[in-house]
Amino acid sequence: SDCYAVVGNPIGHSLSPRIHALFAEQTRQDLVYEARLSDPEHFARDVRAWFGNGLRGLNVTVPFKEDAFRLVDLHTQRAERAGAVNTIWAEADGRLTGDNTDGTGFLRDLTGRLGVDPARNSILILGAGGAARGLLEPLLRGRPARMVVANRTRAKAETLVAAFADLAGDAALSSSGLDDIPPGPYDLVVNATAAGLSASRPELPAGLLAPSSALAYDLVYGPGARPFLDWAREQGAEQVSDGLGMLVEQAAEAFAIWRGARPDTRPVFETLRRDIV
Ligand code: ATR
Secondary structure (H helix, E strand, C coil), rough: CCEEEEECCCCCCCHHHHHHHHHHHCCCEEEEEEEEEEECCCCCHHHHHHHHCCCEEEEEECCCHHHHHCCCCCCCHHHHHHCCCCCEEECCCCCCCEECCCHHHHHHHHHCCCCCCCCCCEEEECCCCCHHHHHHHHHHHCCCCCCECCCCCHHHHHHHHHHHHHHHHCCCEECCCCCCCCCCCCCCEEEEHHHHHCCCCCCCCCCCCCCCCCCEECCCCCHHHHHHHHHHHHHCEEEEEEHHHHHHHHHHHHHHHCCCCCHHHHHHHHHHHHCCC
């Protein structure tokens, strides 16, 4: 059967093999999906060798999404924008194409499962790394009135905002540090910092969240998201969510590209949610 994989470091706890196995079962596709470890020195060689040995598709996770961007021969438009690649496949002539399904996955989780209109008036994104980059294009296409990107290292937020200024349209797009975030209220606050990966959260002022209407979303899933989401609840968020839904949606997007069949994400999300709290 056709073989697919996810590469990362560490990779042992990746949920992707389980998600893709559930998708395959649901859509009656005959495929194998494995977790594979690599390291920065051998990443390019490993990936080329795997595709040379018949691998049909590869997902890329932390810390290789930017290495993957540099490695592939062709980029989809959204991967070009994001500067990061999480999904790779081989063209008929052997060239590798890199795509990025993270932003689309995030938007699908917002509009589908959470029932949120992305044309939120006012959006605050915390963080300016690889995870934040993927969100800007889909969120700006929702035509918000205002978007602020706030980062601990202010210069990185400035650079990121400058790279997306052409997509801002009528939206007021600006950057700040974490200690001088323009006053709220924000309707949507997304934590795209890596703070949750070490079970902490960015230090934030009070009063950012729109009272009883705001959604707070952490891209991290499971217990790591708790510090930020607990803070958001205390601050009066109406709805909070970790990143499990986005994880399932970005996987579904990759699966659909590779297999031409779009899985129903809801039962897969519910199965995983029972294990991950
Ligand atoms: P990722 O691919 O997860 O975005 P990254 O590119 O290394 O990883 O970016 C990590 C992001 O989390 C950055 O925005 C980082 O802020 P700096 O640019 O100032 O380093 C942010 N970050 C990490 N730990 C943080 C913490 N404890 N508090 C606030 N921001 C944090």
